[in-house]
Amino acid sequence: MSEPVSVTFTVDGRRRQEQIPANTVLLDLLRDRYGMTGVRESCGRGVCGACTVLIDGNPATACTVFAFSTDGTEIETICGLANNRGLSPVQRAFAERGGFQCGYCTPGMIMLVTALLRQHPDPDDMQIRSWLSSSLCRCTGYQMIIESARRAAELTAEDRHARQ
């Protein structure tokens, strides 16, 4: 066994420090050590997007990120999106508009849309389609997911106004 690597990062707002084998993939750390099974494991090759998390705000597939490389970063997962006020606006939008069928790709889609709306609070259809092309859904044909993203933009704006 090679030398363990020390990693310190924040996952869903909680600071964590770990000693891990260098070959540990972020997805395995999140699921196997932290029990964050909402971060879905699927293709394992960075293609499908089911395991998408945000690393310092940018979407990344946790299956193609070595955990050591996340040292010092802030990681957000689907498991931390809801808070004591309830589901996030993006989660509410997906539930409201039926942006899922089997639900397996949904956590990745929701993280992707969360990142999209932070960069583009009022995205046009081209931007939504472009961003969503990072993830695969084999059930819905995408239309309901696109509608969910549009609705998520509205709900996010409403939440923002309500807080002001």
Added chain:
Amino acid sequence: MADLAGVLPRSPASAAPGGACMPLDGIPDFDLCRPYSVAAAVTAASVPGAVYAAGCTDLIPRLRDGAGCGTLVSLEAVTELRQIGWDGSTLTIGAAVDHDTGAHHPAVTAALPGLAMAWRQIANHRVRLRATIGGNIMARQRRYELPVLLAAAGARLNFAVPGGQLVLLPADLWHQPAPPGALLQAVTIPRASELWLGYDRSLRPSLTVAVAVRGETVRLAAGPGNAPPALATASVADDPGALTTLLPGNLGDAEASEEYRRHAIGVLASRLLDSYRGGREQRG
């Protein structure tokens, strides 16, 4: 960025210490090295079985597929690999520049707007944020697009090797492995200000075409998907259809016949040259 030359998949018996079997999709144990400079990275990678890693979008799937890795040399702290420079003539792009940064960088846009425009189209948003120009080149994947663009643009690949430097053309990588420990440091495009670059990926994955015009010379690069990019050089006044006859190799496969691909290359090249003659909107 991962140079996997010389670290081809190993047999299961040799993939794990003591002959123990790894999980099917497991990643072998490796020593991790995190250098801060190119020189230190090259030294670290001079041991047999060493692999460079930057974005890891290609590397991790390859490791899951059984590629060997005794030492993983992480390039994340080598900041010189993420620099972009433009001196008014030569455009220099560090090998660890990710697609999103490179495609939107003011120096790239100023030096060669056609490259910036084309670069923005490749991969999806998530991959663009993480994958690097160096990885795209060193992966040696036939459907990847930067080798096509860079071959047309006459780019040079600048490697740091033990004891010195090595310069290769993009096409060289398809025919010869990089020397052990060679680290792609930067991509340079000489005389970029004199270059017009156009790109058409509308028939991807079956075909991509890049056309570069410098003075009276046009350089055509076609990525047929089934083979490394094919290159041809001619006068800008030549008929694009005739230009395709200069492309070497067999461009046909089960996906598209030789005749179809050559015809399609001619059509796409002709459109790009019309753009050049008409608006020159992509000129640097």
